[in-house]
Amino acid sequence: MxxxxxxxxxxxxxxxxxxxxxxxxxxxxxxxxxxxxxxxxxxxxxxxxxxxxxxxxxxxxxxxxxxxxxxxxxxxxxxxxxxxxxxxxxxxxxxxxxxxxxxxxxxxxxxxxxxxxxxxxxxxxxxxxxxxxxxxxxxxxxxxxxxxxxxxxxxxxxxxxxxxxxxxxxxxxxxxxxxxxxxxxxxxxxxxxxxxxxxxxxxxxxxxxxxxxxxxxxxxxxxxxxxxxxxxxxxxxxSADELSRRVAGKAEIRWSVDGERFVHAATDATGFVRELFAQHGDAVADLEVRRASLEDAYMTLVREHESGGRTDTALRVLRGEEER
Amino acid sequence: MNATTMAVRAGLRRGVIELRNTLSSGQDLWNFAFPTVILMATMFFTRGLTVPGTDFSLGARTLPSSFGMGIAFAGMLILAQQLIIDREDGTLLRAKATPNGMLGYLIGKIVLNSVLAVAGLLAQLLIALLFLDGLRIDSPAAWVTLAWVLVLGLVATLPLGAVIGSLIENPRNMGLVMLPTMGLIGLSGIFYPVSVFPGWVQAVAQVFPIYWLGLGMRSALLPDSLAAVEIGGSWRHLETVAVLGAWAAVGLLLAPVVLRRMARRESGSRVAARREKAMQRAM
Structure with missing residues (x-):
C-alpha cells in the first residue's frame, strides 16, 4: 500500500x-x-x-x-x-x-x-x-x-x-x-x-x-x-494508593512480643514501628503493617456520598489530586 | 485501496463465510430444506390435477409460483428475522463497533440470502423435473425472464426485509409479520389461480410483490397458453416491472433511513437489556 x-x-x-x-x-x-x-x-x-x-x-x-x-x-x-x-x-x-x-x-x-x-x-x-x-x-x-x-x-x-x-x-x-x-x-x-x-x-x-x-x-x-x-x-x-491513604489515614500494625499478640492502629505507621523496636528490640516478632485497602477507601467514599456527606472526604481526595 | 472498497470486499467474504456456516450446520440445512420438502410434496400430489379451464398440471403451475414465493420469503421474512436475531445477540452492535462494519454486514446478508434463494430455486427445479412435465426449461427466453424477475424480486424484497427487521425489536413480534404474509400467500395465486377469487381479493393481492413475483416466474416457465388463466389473460410484464420497481424504490428509499435509525440506537446496555428479557422468556 x-x-x-x-x-x-x-x-x-x-x-x-x-x-x-x-x-x-x-x-x-x-x-x-x-x-x-x-x-x-x-x-x-x-x-x-x-x-x-x-x-x-x-x-x-x-x-x-x-x-x-x-x-x-x-x-x-x-x-x-x-x-x-x-x-x-x-x-x-x-x-x-x-x-x-x-x-x-x-x-x-x-x-x-x-x-x-x-x-x-x-x-x-x-x-x-x-x-x-x-x-x-x-x-x-x-x-x-x-x-x-x-x-x-x-x-x-x-x-x-x-x-x-x-x-x-x-x-x-x-x-x-x-x-x-x-x-x-x-x-x-x-x-x-x-x-x-x-x-x-x-x-x-x-x-x-x-x-x-x-x-x-x-x-x-x-x-x-x-x-x-x-x-x-x-x-x-x-491512584489506588492515594485513595486509600487519603480516605483511611490509619494503618493497622500487628506484632507479637514473647508469644503475646498485639494490634494497634496508627496514622504514622513507620514512626510507631520505630518506637516499637526502640522499646522491645529483638523481642518483636510477626510484624505486619497493613494499610487501608482500596476496598476500605471505596466503601468509605461511596457510603459518605450516599449519606450526602460527599463534601468532606470525597472533596478532600479531589483537592489532594489537584495539589499533586 | 480505500476503506469502502475494502468493506464491500469484506462484506462479500462475509456472505461466503455465512453461507459456508449455514451449509455446515445440520439445523440450518434442515430449516432451509424443510419448506422445499413440503412444496415438493404439494406439487407431487397435485401433479394429476389440472389448472381450471386447461388440461395443464396444477402441480407444474405451482412450481414457478413457489419460486416467486421463495424470493419474497428470502428477501423479506428471512432477512427480517436475521436482523432481529443479530440485533438481540449483539452481532449488529459488533458491526457498528467495526469501521464500515454495517456496510459489510448488509452486503454479507444480501449475498447470503440471494445465494440461498437461488439455491433453493434450483434445488426445487431439479427435484420437480423428476415428476413434472410441460415447463419451458429448454427455452433461453424462459431463463432470461426468470433471471430478471429473480433480480428485480430480490431488489424489491430485500430492502423491505431490512425495514421490517429494523422496526421489530422483539423476536416474538415476528408473528405480526409472519401471519399476514402467510395469509397474503394464500391470496396471491401461488397455489391456485387468483382469477377464480373474488375481485377484492385480486385487488389486495396485486398491491403486494408476492403476486407479481409468482406471475413473473409463471410467465418464464409456463407455456404461453397458460396466460389465459391470469388476470387480464396476459403475463403483464410491464405491470410486473412497474409494481416490483415501485416496491424496490420505496424499499431502497426507506431502508437506509430505518436501518440507520435502528443502528444509531444500538448500544451495550440495549443488548444487555434485550438479553435479560430473552432470559426471562426462557424461564
Whole structure:
C-alpha cells in the first residue's frame, strides 16, 4: 500500500503525546426528567490504564457508551482521541476497541474466521506506526486461543468466549480500549493472564485503557488511576494508593512480643514501628503493617456520598489530586 | 485501496463465510430444506390435477409460483428475522463497533440470502423435473425472464426485509409479520389461480410483490397458453416491472433511513437489556 492509498487513515490526525486521549468536561446526561450524569470531568493520557468504579446505577455504562459514540450526551465537552464521539467517523472508529459484557454474537462462526474477517475492516486504517490489523495467528496466541482457532464460537467455554471478545476488541490495534467488566467468569489463572495482557497493551503499545469493574482487587492491580463514580459524579480520582491513604489515614500494625499478640492502629505507621523496636528490640516478632485497602477507601467514599456527606472526604481526595 | 472498497470486499467474504456456516450446520440445512420438502410434496400430489379451464398440471403451475414465493420469503421474512436475531445477540452492535462494519454486514446478508434463494430455486427445479412435465426449461427466453424477475424480486424484497427487521425489536413480534404474509400467500395465486377469487381479493393481492413475483416466474416457465388463466389473460410484464420497481424504490428509499435509525440506537446496555428479557422468556 502506498501513502496515497492510506489517505483515509490521516483524516483524523494522531494526537501528539501531550494531548489527552480522553478529555471529558462537564458531561451531563438526562433521560426524560432524570439526570444520570451531573457534570463528569476527567482526562486520560496515552498509555494510561483508568478504572471506572462505582455502585450499580452510578452512570458508568452511560459514561462509557457516550465515549464509545453509541449514545448522545445531553451536555458537556467530550473529546475522544481528539474527536467529539457524537461526530466520530469510521477512521476514528478504527482507532477504538470495544469489549462489552453481553456479546453472544457470531455463534456459528469459526474463531479464526471471525478474527480474520473483523480484522480485515481495519487494514485500510493502518499507519506507519500502527500495523492494522493484528495478524490472526499472533492474536490467537496472545489471548491463548490458538488451540480453539478451528472451533465454532458457540462451542467455547465462558472464559474462552470472553478471551475471544477481548481479541475482537484489540484486533484493530486500538489506541483506546474500552473494557466493560472484562474478567467476569475467569478462573484465577485466566485472570492473571488477562492482567498481564492489559499491562502489555498499555506498556508496549501505549494503548489507553478504560476499564469498568466491580472487582476492587482487579482495579488496584490494573489501573494507574481510579475514578469512582457515584450518583452521576466523579467522587474520587487518584491512584489506588492515594485513595486509600487519603480516605483511611490509619494503618493497622500487628506484632507479637514473647508469644503475646498485639494490634494497634496508627496514622504514622513507620514512626510507631520505630518506637516499637526502640522499646522491645529483638523481642518483636510477626510484624505486619497493613494499610487501608482500596476496598476500605471505596466503601468509605461511596457510603459518605450516599449519606450526602460527599463534601468532606470525597472533596478532600479531589483537592489532594489537584495539589499533586 | 480505500476503506469502502475494502468493506464491500469484506462484506462479500462475509456472505461466503455465512453461507459456508449455514451449509455446515445440520439445523440450518434442515430449516432451509424443510419448506422445499413440503412444496415438493404439494406439487407431487397435485401433479394429476389440472389448472381450471386447461388440461395443464396444477402441480407444474405451482412450481414457478413457489419460486416467486421463495424470493419474497428470502428477501423479506428471512432477512427480517436475521436482523432481529443479530440485533438481540449483539452481532449488529459488533458491526457498528467495526469501521464500515454495517456496510459489510448488509452486503454479507444480501449475498447470503440471494445465494440461498437461488439455491433453493434450483434445488426445487431439479427435484420437480423428476415428476413434472410441460415447463419451458429448454427455452433461453424462459431463463432470461426468470433471471430478471429473480433480480428485480430480490431488489424489491430485500430492502423491505431490512425495514421490517429494523422496526421489530422483539423476536416474538415476528408473528405480526409472519401471519399476514402467510395469509397474503394464500391470496396471491401461488397455489391456485387468483382469477377464480373474488375481485377484492385480486385487488389486495396485486398491491403486494408476492403476486407479481409468482406471475413473473409463471410467465418464464409456463407455456404461453397458460396466460389465459391470469388476470387480464396476459403475463403483464410491464405491470410486473412497474409494481416490483415501485416496491424496490420505496424499499431502497426507506431502508437506509430505518436501518440507520435502528443502528444509531444500538448500544451495550440495549443488548444487555434485550438479553435479560430473552432470559426471562426462557424461564
Amino acid at each position: 502506498t501513502a496515497v492509498e492510506l489517505a483515509g487513515a490521516t483524516e483524523t490526525p494522531h494526537p501528539p503525546d501531550t494531548d489527552p486521549v480522553l478529555d471529558v468536561r462537564g458531561l451531563r446526561m438526562r433521560y426524560g426528567a432524570v439526570d444520570v450524569l451531573h457534570g463528569v470531568d476527567f482526562t486520560a493520557r496515552r498509555g494510561e490504564v483508568l478504572a471506572l468504579l462505582g455502585p450499580n446505577g452510578a452512570g458508568k455504562s452511560t459514561t462509557i457508551e457516550i465515549l464509545e459514540g453509541f449514545r448522545l450526551r445531553s451536555a458537556g465537552e467530550v473529546r475522544v482521541l481528539g474527536t467529539d464521539p457524537a461526530r466520530g467517523d469510521e477512521a476514528w472508529r478504527a482507532r477504538l476497541g470495544v469489549v462489552l459484557q453481553s456479546w453472544r454474537d457470531h455463534g456459528r462462526w469459526l474463531v479464526g474466521d471471525l478474527l480474520t474477517h473483523l480484522g480485515s475492516y481495519y487494514a485500510p486504517y493502518a499507519t506507519a506506526a500502527i500495523r492494522r490489523p493484528w495478524p490472526t495467528a499472533d492474536l490467537l496466541d496472545t489471548v491463548g486461543l490458538t488451540g480453539q482457532a478451528g472451533r465454532r464460537v458457540n462451542q467455547l467455554s465462558g472464559g474462552q468466549r470472553r478471551r475471544l471478545d477481548v481479541a475482537v476488541g484489540i484486533v484493530g490495534r486500538p489506541e483506546l480500549l474500552f473494557l466493560d467488566e472484562p474478567t467476569v467468569g475467569f478462573d484465577p489463572a485466566a485472570r492473571r493472564e488477562f492482567h498481564d495482557l492489559v499491562h502489555r497493551l498499555a506498556d508496549l503499545d501505549e494503548t489507553t485503557i478504560l476499564v469498568t469493574t466491580h472487582d476492587l482487587d482487579e482495579a488496584e492491580k490494573l489501573a494507574d488511576r481510579i475514578l469512582i463514580l457515584a450518583g452521576g459524579r466523579v467522587i474520587a480520582d487518584g
